Amino acid sequence: MTMINELLVFAAVLFVIGVIGVIIRRNTLIVLMSVELMLNAANLTFIAFSRARGDVLGHGFTLMIIALAAAEAAVGLAIVVAVFRSHKTVNVDKFNLMKR
Amino acid sequence: MDAVHPSAWAFVVVALGGALLSVSLRNILHAIFGLALALFGIAGLFLYLGSPFVAAMEVLIYVGGISVAMVFAVMLAYSLGKKEGGSTRRFLAVVPVGGFFGVVGYALLRASFAVTSKTGSWDLKLVGRKLLLDYNVVFEALSVVLLLAIVGAIIIARRDEKTGDDKTADEKAASKGNDAASAEERAS
Numbered sequence: 001m002t003m004i005n006e007l008l009v010f011a012a013v014l015f016v017i018g019v020i021g022v023i024i025r026r027n028t029l030i031v032l033m034s035v036e037l038m039l040n041a042a043n044l045t046f047i048a049f050s051r052a053r054g055d056v057l058g059h060g061f062t063l064m065i066i067a068l069a070a071a072e073a074a075v076g077l078a079i080v081v082a083v084f085r086s087h088k089t090v091n092v093d094k095f096n097l098m099k100r
Numbered sequence: 101m102d103a104v105h106p107s108a109w110a111f112v113v114v115a116l117g118g119a120l121l122s123v124s125l126r127n128i129l130h131a132i133f134g135l136a137l138a139l140f141g142i143a144g145l146f147l148y149l150g151s152p153f154v155a156a157m158e159v160l161i162y163v164g165g166i167s168v169a170m171v172f173a174v175m176l177a178y179s180l181g182k183k184e185g186g187s188t189r190r191f192l193a194v195v196p197v198g199g200f201f202g203v204v205g206y207a208l209l210r211a212s213f214a215v216t217s218k219t220g221s222w223d224l225k226l227v228g229r230k231l232l233l234d235y236n237v238v239f240e241a242l243s244v245v246l247l248l249a250i251v252g253a254i255i256i257a258r259r260d261e262k263t264g265d266d267k268t269a270d271e272k273a274a275s276k277g278n279d280a281a282s283a284e285e286r287a288s
Contacts, residue, residue, distance in 0.1 A: 013201070034122075082256050
């Protein structure tokens with residue numbers, strides 16, 4: 001049994017869970033966590049293909065995605081903290097300073 | 101591709117459960133623990149897929165770094181037990197997303213991918229050589245991105261000392277009083 005199809009479907013499931021989290025949840029931190037889930041789904045796809053094709057490049061790209069995710073989380077959390085200071089909320093719907 | 105041991109499904113279940121918990125739980129701290137669980141499951145899958153280094157990086161950076169940073173952000177920015185609110189119509193979003201997943205999942209299950217018979221023996225040395233020789237521009241760009249992200253995060257999250265918009269009125273009055281006192285001191 002090679003598990004590649006099943007693993008890819010599982011990665012798609014993870015991605016869809018992330019998308020639903022981004023759309024449904026209103027808490028900024030949970031939205032950020034859902035984005036992390038989507039990035040991890042991409043990681044899983046890269047590693048699964050890397051293994052299936054015997055090509056090591058997928059590992060390199062996965063490491064790059066992990067580094068980018070760390071940068072994204074750092075900036076995202078900093079923005080959450082800064083916005084919470086000015087708005088006293090983390091509800092995404094309340095962040096409409098540019099709309100007004 | 102040599103076969104993956106069926107016990108990898110245990111990690112699939114762990115990762116799936118953690119992901120569902122992390123998007124569904126109301127308590128934000130519990131949701132973060134769910135995310136950590138999901139990331140552990142994914143790291144386990146990486147082990148099964150023959151990449152212990154990436155699995156270790158996943159645990160180190162995601163579970164040890166990002167999850168902990170989120171806990172700190174909760175402490176700094178979130179009062180626990182707040183109601184989230186929002187319209188229930190948003191749940192209709194599940195329909196198009198589910199449709200998208202149906203199409204993609206069906207295609208993925210039906211497709212047959214070119215699978216090599218090579219055993220997935222990958223080498224950390226080989227990864228390093230690829231990153232530093234063939235793809236060194238990407239690697240260097242990434243280091244600049246990380247540096248900018250760190251500096252940017254500090255600048256964004258820093259309190260603005262000049263305007264002091266973070267302080268309450270009392271604190272402002274107190275600091276003004278201190279300023280006046282110190283000015284008097286200097287004058288005398």
